[in-house]
Amino acid sequence: MADDRLQQKLVDYVEDAHAMERNVSTMLDSMISTTDDPEIRKMLEDHKRQIQEHERRLRERLDAMGAGTSTIKEVGGWEPPSSREWATWPAPTSPARTPRRLRHRAHGDSCL
Numbered sequence: 001m002a003d004d005r006l007q008q009k010l011v012d013y014v015e016d017a018h019a020m021e022r023n024v025s026t027m028l029d030s031m032i033s034t035t036d037d038p039e040i041r042k043m044l045e046d047h048k049r050q051i052q053e054h055e056r057r058l059r060e061r062l063d064a065m066g067a068g069t070s071t072i073k074e075v076g077g078w079e080p081p082s083s084r085e086w087a088t089w090p091a092p093t094s095p096a097r098t099p100r101r102l103r104h105r106a107h108g109d110s111c112l
Contacts, residue, residue: 011067018058025051 028048035041062068 007065011062011065014058014061014065015067018055018062021051021055021058025055 025048028044028051032041032044032048035044
């Protein structure tokens with residue numbers, strides 16, 4: 001019984017990580033498409049390749065655990081901002097506030 005709960009918790013964590021990688025990938029696509037600087041574009045494209053590798057490896061782990069990817073977690077988390085919005089955001093006052101800041105910004109609320 002405890003092993004099942006532990007296994008499910010691990011699956012949940014890997015699903016969360018996979019969904020985050022998918023969201024970052026989408027955000028990078030937006031940033032790449034709007035970047036004029038060739039050096040920055042190359043850096044973003046390199047990072048995108050790393051993210052794709054992370055996503056592939058997480059998907060393989062989920063398959064090995066008998067679980068699939070979570071569409072709800074991928075779509076339901078938050079909508080990535082455009083690169084122009086991202087560039088104008090103020091830096092968070094602490095790392096702990098970032099997810100809340102993103103959640104409120106994605107739903108049109110002011111940042112806290």
